[in-house]
Amino acid sequence: MKRTKIKDCHNQTQPLENVFVKGWIRTKRDSKEFSFIEINDGSSLKNLQVLADAALKNYDDIKKLATGSAIAVKGKLVPSPGKGQQWELSAQFFDIIGESPSNYPLQKKRHTDEFLRTIAHLRPRTNKYGAMFRIRSELAYRIHSFFHHKGFQYIHTPIITGSDCEGAGELFQITTLDIANTDKLQVDFSRDFFGKEAFLTVSGQLAVEMFALSLGEVYTFGPTFRAENSNTRRHAAEFWMVEPEMAFYDLNDTISLAEQFIQTITHEIMNNCFDDIELFARFVDKQLMHTLNTIVQNKFERISYTEAVHLLKTSGKQFDYEVIHGKDLQAEHERYLTDDYFKKPVIVYNYPKTIKPFYMRLNDDQSTVAAMDILVPNIGEIIGGSQREERYDILLERMKETGIQTENYSWYLDSRVYGSAPHSGFGLGFERFLMLLTGVQNIRDVIPFPRTPKQLFF
Ligand code: 4AD
Ligand code: MG
16 A cells, blocks of 8 residues: 655645555654554655544554654545644554663653754654754755756766875875884875775866866866865865856856855745744744845855955954955854955955965955855855866966876876867855754754764764
């Protein structure tokens, strides 16, 4: 018999016979003759109320069931006389699939996020995390759909790589050598699996650039890894990145695409995950709807790095870190721009070349590059992108300047030899987008099984 999802039960307009659902018990109230059992199957935030009564042959066993148990129920979907739901399922057949003992960790009370991280394998059974991971799934789908409709091709870039795209040295090395028992300086990587050093990718950009210069408009969307030892609420060691890359786009074209991308998808998530988003607006961030509406309805602010530094220096605000032209903006500086000053997303462009990677296009002033970061309220940087250096000589010079071993990048340089063309792209932190959409403050709470320094749950 075909199973009905609880989400579809709630969407019914008429009573229905022979409805068959399966799920886990969230709460239960028993009296002598009948029990009200709230079950959830993960398809929606709303539970389904099941009415089980003494006419069921296993009613004595049903009465003993605890929260967390897995059950299957067949019956009639009828209007509910009780408050809070339109429909309830009057059980005619009740199967106990898997009992849960009374020490089930998720009892009916609010648990802290910190506690729930210690039971990351069970937390998707709570309202909040069920909602989170439905939104996460919808977000991934909407991202693919956005690019698909614009005619972009989806490219799978490698996870194992020999190059450090960002040049920041935050690579996780992978090896099959027994390096634990070898003096680090003595390790002979020519004997390693690939015959040379190998790492987990920090970004698919360099690879996807090759496809922009052949298929035109492309994107990669996959896991990336950074051995950044910063224990902040917005950094994870494993996170997903969306990286579009477009031939014949300049920096402004890329900025416009990025802005449209964030606005369109925010709007779609608000419309298509309404119940789940509303939970976050009620219990996690009271400002959430205001923040999201601001994003969708207003053009983002655009300001050069030099202007931003000037604005911060003359703000009269005391920062923990001094604002220095030529240094990275700190989180507190970014927050001032988005949360206090402009009160909306801010696009900062033309950064000093000294604080950006080798591949960004050198501007005519010879000191800045055609880079852009998009900063958003609550989070800070959500997107980093740039126009790429397409001029062979300048690129080679920048590689040498930044200490890149050019012999490993001959393939990359080749793209600037054979029909080089202007191109641009950006990387969006998928988890940071989820934090923005839900108001959740810690990246650990938007990833199914987060990986952060000293934290590897399994
Ligand atoms: O600014 P990033 O380092 O840019 C790149 O990697 C470029 N190669 C992207 C490109 O142009 N194709 O990273 C891009 C975004 C950041 O803006 C941030 O949202 C996210 O990735 N990000 C992280 N998210 C979670 N945890 C971390 N440790 C992150 N590091 C970067
Ligand atoms: Mg960045």
